[in-house]
Amino acid sequence: MNPWRAQRPSRRRSAFTLIELLVVIAIIAVLIALLLPAVQSAREAARRAQCVNNLKQLALAAATYEGAVGCYPPGLYWCLLTGDYAGYLGTNCGPLVHLTPYMEQNQVYNATNFQVNIYYNANLTVHAIGIKTLWCPSDGSISDTQTLDPNSAFFEVVPAGQSARMAYSSYAGVCGPWWPNTWSIPGVGAGARATHSQIKANELGLFGVCSNVRIASVTDGTSNTMVFGEHGHGLIAPSDQPSWQWWDSGNLGDTLITTMFPLNPQRTVANGSGSGAGGSVFVNSASSLHPGGANFAFVDGSVRFIKDTIQNYKIMPIGQDLNGAPMPASVTATNAGTNPYWDQVYALVPGTQFGVYQALSTRNGGEVISADSY
Numbered sequence: 001m002n003p004w005r006a007q008r009p010s011r012r013r014s015a016f017t018l019i020e021l022l023v024v025i026a027i028i029a030v031l032i033a034l035l036l037p038a039v040q041s042a043r044e045a046a047r048r049a050q051c052v053n054n055l056k057q058l059a060l061a062a063a064t065y066e067g068a069v070g071c072y073p074p075g076l077y078w079c080l081l082t083g084d085y086a087g088y089l090g091t092n093c094g095p096l097v098h099l100t101p102y103m104e105q106n107q108v109y110n111a112t113n114f115q116v117n118i119y120y121n122a123n124l125t126v127h128a129i130g131i132k133t134l135w136c137p138s139d140g141s142i143s144d145t146q147t148l149d150p151n152s153a154f155f156e157v158v159p160a161g162q163s164a165r166m167a168y169s170s171y172a173g174v175c176g177p178w179w180p181n182t183w184s185i186p187g188v189g190a191g192a193r194a195t196h197s198q199i200k201a202n203e204l205g206l207f208g209v210c211s212n213v214r215i216a217s218v219t220d221g222t223s224n225t226m227v228f229g230e231h232g233h234g235l236i237a238p239s240d241q242p243s244w245q246w247w248d249s250g251n252l253g254d255t256l257i258t259t260m261f262p263l264n265p266q267r268t269v270a271n272g273s274g275s276g277a278g279g280s281v282f283v284n285s286a287s288s289l290h291p292g293g294a295n296f297a298f299v300d301g302s303v304r305f306i307k308d309t310i311q312n313y314k315i316m317p318i319g320q321d322l323n324g325a326p327m328p329a330s331v332t333a334t335n336a337g338t339n340p341y342w343d344q345v346y347a348l349v350p351g352t353q354f355g356v357y358q359a360l361s362t363r364n365g366g367e368v369i370s371a372d373s374y
Helices: 018-069 095-103 106-111 121-127 196-201 277-283
Strands: 078-080 089-091 146-148 164-166 171-174 226-230 293-298 303-307 331-335 344-348
Touching (some): 018 095, 018 171, 018 293, 095 171, 106 121
Antiparallel strands (some): 146 164, 226 293, 331 344
């Protein structure tokens, strides 16, 4: 026998035992458990960074608009309707439509027919235009358009062969701690509510009804005044999602929000889901799918993450305003005229102050806000 051949190692190897295989599987499972949160955290950080960038673009567009036009775009304006709704007032487009030329979306602005209400068939194409800057990456299916009822979604029945499709926004203009409502329209009654000037004075934020706020009136400081905030569409009840956060609408709950209730109220305020009275708390408030808070853009162009724990005024117990809508314990409402819908004025309960969150939404409230308070 060749001695060298006898000393060659055998090519036969023993297989893994069951115990060894289980140990390997356990080690892999531990590694996955350790790595998965890190991967998820990295992905969320990337999504949050994109959200911040979106809000920066919106803040820059608003500032550029103000520089060109001399004021910020209106939050909402009412107009006299025609056709089947002749004699009625209807809401019109919101601030985002006016900002499209300053967001590299000139084609959207040019496609909008401003001679008629935004919800007439002349603007069907505009409703369905999705703008990526308006979508937070963490906001689920925000980029999906929804098909609405062609017979009742808008102020005109959609013609046969055309669809009533709507695109949505993850962001909304901040109109202050509450939502005053009024109108001044030539040809409607006396042309304006008798309480028009009083109600307008009750608008404390950057956006309001037919608002034309100049940067010179932001006396609280541009770094202390919110302009846009997150508005999480994916947090609304699925059955209600098609009806809210229409990107081109100026309605409260679409592209306007208030700070009347806390940030992310679905985490803190009872009876907030659905489309009833509690539901209006959700759709009218800032919210986000980022854990722990939401991003807000300020007038100076900065974007900051506001935590859910930011100080608010007293919220509970929740009461009702003159129209039966939810109202925090720190707020009172009075009728300045004859109609509680058009003439309602909100105010703080005597002896109460705005919380830090509410104060950041006012433009000229005179509140002193410390940088370390949020």
